[in-house]
Amino acid sequence: MTGILRCGRFRLTLDRPLIMGVVNVTPDSFYDGGRHVSTAAAIAHARRLVEEGADLLDLGGESSRPGSEAVSLDQELARVLPVLDGLRDLEVPISVDTTKPAVMRAALAGGAAMINDITALGAPGALEAVAASAAAVCLMHMRGEPKTMQAEPVYADVVAEVRDFLATRIAACVAAGIARERITIDPGFGFGKTVEHNLTLLRGLGAIVALGVPVLAGWSRKSSLGRITGRAAEERLASSLAAALIAVQHGARIVRVHDVAATRDVLAVLDAVQGAP
Numbered sequence: 001m002t003g004i005l006r007c008g009r010f011r012l013t014l015d016r017p018l019i020m021g022v023v024n025v026t027p028d029s030f031y032d033g034g035r036h037v038s039t040a041a042a043i044a045h046a047r048r049l050v051e052e053g054a055d056l057l058d059l060g061g062e063s064s065r066p067g068s069e070a071v072s073l074d075q076e077l078a079r080v081l082p083v084l085d086g087l088r089d090l091e092v093p094i095s096v097d098t099t100k101p102a103v104m105r106a107a108l109a110g111g112a113a114m115i116n117d118i119t120a121l122g123a124p125g126a127l128e129a130v131a132a133s134a135a136a137v138c139l140m141h142m143r144g145e146p147k148t149m150q151a152e153p154v155y156a157d158v159v160a161e162v163r164d165f166l167a168t169r170i171a172a173c174v175a176a177g178i179a180r181e182r183i184t185i186d187p188g189f190g191f192g193k194t195v196e197h198n199l200t201l202l203r204g205l206g207a208i209v210a211l212g213v214p215v216l217a218g219w220s221r222k223s224s225l226g227r228i229t230g231r232a233a234e235e236r237l238a239s240s241l242a243a244a245l246i247a248v249q250h251g252a253r254i255v256r257v258h259d260v261a262a263t264r265d266v267l268a269v270l271d272a273v274q275g276a277p
């Protein structure tokens, strides 16, 4: 593990787990969709997450929740770019969550320091779009596509299959000229996986960590936590914090969360324990 993530003009040190705060600019995201639809509201939310201690932000204009429909290029650009522009002065890197090379190029030109792609730069031109920049990338594993991905996903060995996919995508990035210090990987909890698959991946996260680039984990408010606890998305804070903590204890270096302040406190306790004499 390099211990550093290069994100455009930023260098993130990975000697402690980092918090990526989620800023959705979508009308239909499963948890906070619709709350920040206006540009001003999204900007205000982003700034509050930074005040709460977010180390980076993830800005998304395309909902990827199970069953969601694709959004047009124009629609996605109209959602993301004004928010990005309104956050230019921010002192933390901003990631843009997109699968579209045209959005990647526009976001990178507009100051994004990272691209978070649930298809791991799988679209034609996506590798090139990131390679032409100095930005970081998050390569996520997904089985299928959001519209249909939860229809009975089947794996022989979910940890090995996710690991091998991510290893292949790291190699593709490096071959395209994206240095390893710019790459993070994510097993994609909830993306074409059953609750059991998600738990097996969490338990086996060490095999993904062993690929040698920082691992990002997103459990925040996800439906697997609802299946475990019987609670709706609004009531999944405690279970989200538990999952984030377990992910970090299994080697995740970045947690993608909606609840930054609470996650900060959880990680402070972990840090205090680990730093104790």
Ligand code: 7PJ
Pocket (backbone or CB within 6 Å): 022, 064, 065, 097, 116, 117, 118, 138, 140, 186, 188, 189, 216, 217, 218, 219, 220, 222, 256
């Ligand atoms: C993830 C994501 C995740 C990465 C979403 C939600 C659903 N990107 N985008 N990892 N989840 N890298 O906000 O929970 O787990 S959208």
